[in-house]
Amino acid sequence: MELGMSKEYLTNKEAAKRVLEEAGTPLKYRDIYRRARENGYLPPPDKEKRKTPAATLRTEMGRHEDIFVRISTSTYALVEWGLHKQETKTDELLLKSTSDSGRVDIVQKSLELVTQKKQIILFGPPGTSKTWYAKIIGMRLASTIDGVEKSTKFRDASWIDDHLEIVQFHPSYSYDG
Known part of the structure; x- marks a missing residue:
């Protein structure tokens, strides 16, 4: 490159598309941005801008639903791969102090949801x-x-600790990757 000539960079859209084509797999938008920078597709970040370059890339990718x-929350792919937007339908179960029959209904509805969606979030006030x-x-x-029979094993705390993991999170945190 001759002195005084500036390097030509790709647009965010072009850079993201090229990175995904090269990767051949869905990536988180931050990884797309990082790879685009490493490969020289995008210019260095402008320190004066308030919005991060990765967030700008994410916004622009959202505007090009044809590409x-x-x-998922922060993962993108190319439309041509035939992948589809994650379904985010939410079914809510009201968790409150209930009678025994109400608890049975909640457990049954939760089992139906988790077999369809593979994960559920139980949300409600303390207690x-x-x-x-x-x-x-x-x-x-x-x-x-596991073929475990309904028995006293379910009431055994050591069995629970060995076979289940419960994750607690705070709803005010961000879970974007």
Whole structure:
């Protein structure tokens, strides 16, 4: 390159498309940006701008639904790969102090949801049995998967600790990758 000539960079759209084509697999938008920078497709970040370059790339990818498809919260793929947008339908179960029959209904509905969606979030104020529901749902699922018979094993804390993992998170945090 001759002195005084500036390097020509790709647009965000072109850079993201090229990175995804090279990777051949869906990537998180931050990884797309990082690879585009490493490969020289995008200019160095402008320190004066308020919005991060990765966030700008993500916004622009969202505007080109004919090229990019968001398959999860922060992961993108190319439409031509035939992948589809993640379904984000939410079914809510009201967790509150309920009678025994109400608890059975909640457990049954939760089992139906988790077999369809593979994951559920139990949300509710303190003291509404979220942990109890999580353990019961996990044990019921484990009994169908592991062939474990409904027995006193379900009431055994060591069996629960060995076979289930319950994750607690705070709803005000961001979970974008």
